[in-house]
Amino acid sequence: xxxxxxxxxxxxxxxxxxxxxxxxxxxxxxxxxxxxxxxxxxxxxxxxxxxxxxxxxxxxxxxxxxxxxxxxxxxxxxxxxxxxxxxxxxxxxxxxxxx
Numbered sequence: 683x684x685x686x687x688x689x690x691x692x693x694x695x696x697x698x699x700x701x702x703x704x705x706x707x708x709x710x711x712x713x714x715x716x717x718x719x720x721x722x723x724x725x726x727x728x729x730x731x732x733x734x735x736x737x738x739x740x741x742x743x744x745x746x747x748x749x750x751x752x753x754x755x756x757x758x759x760x761x762x763x764x765x766x767x768x769x770x771x772x773x774x775x776x777x778x779x780x781x
Contacts, residue, residue, distance in 0.1 A: 691753040692726035698743040699724070712742035730754035 689697075699709055706724070710717045715735060722728045723739065731739065740747045 690726045691750060692724045694745060694749070695724045695739065695743055698745050702744075709742050713738045 699706070706717045706720050710720050713720060713735065715738075719728075720739075723731065730736065736750055737747060739745070740750050
């Protein structure tokens with residue numbers, strides 16, 4: 683997962699939750715997902731949640747929604763750039779060109 687100012691999305695969630703002096707079991711009902719799934723978000727083990735889930739997480743954790751989406755937008759841009767590089771490399775191989 684992309685880092686934003688040296689912190690991941692999950693790290694920001696953990697910091698926001700601990701600042702509220704809450705545990706994951708306290709937060710899950712507000713987000714309306716299981717504690718297991720919420721733990722995965724805090725550990726950066728899952729991809730971008732559905733928009734309504736991301737909004738619920740942001741509301742429960744008091745995290746700015748645009749900040750949250752910036753993590754996932756950056757991941758998408760990096761993935762698209764990598765895909766373009768792979769496609770170009772493939773075309774070069776097909777046409778007998780090497781870098």
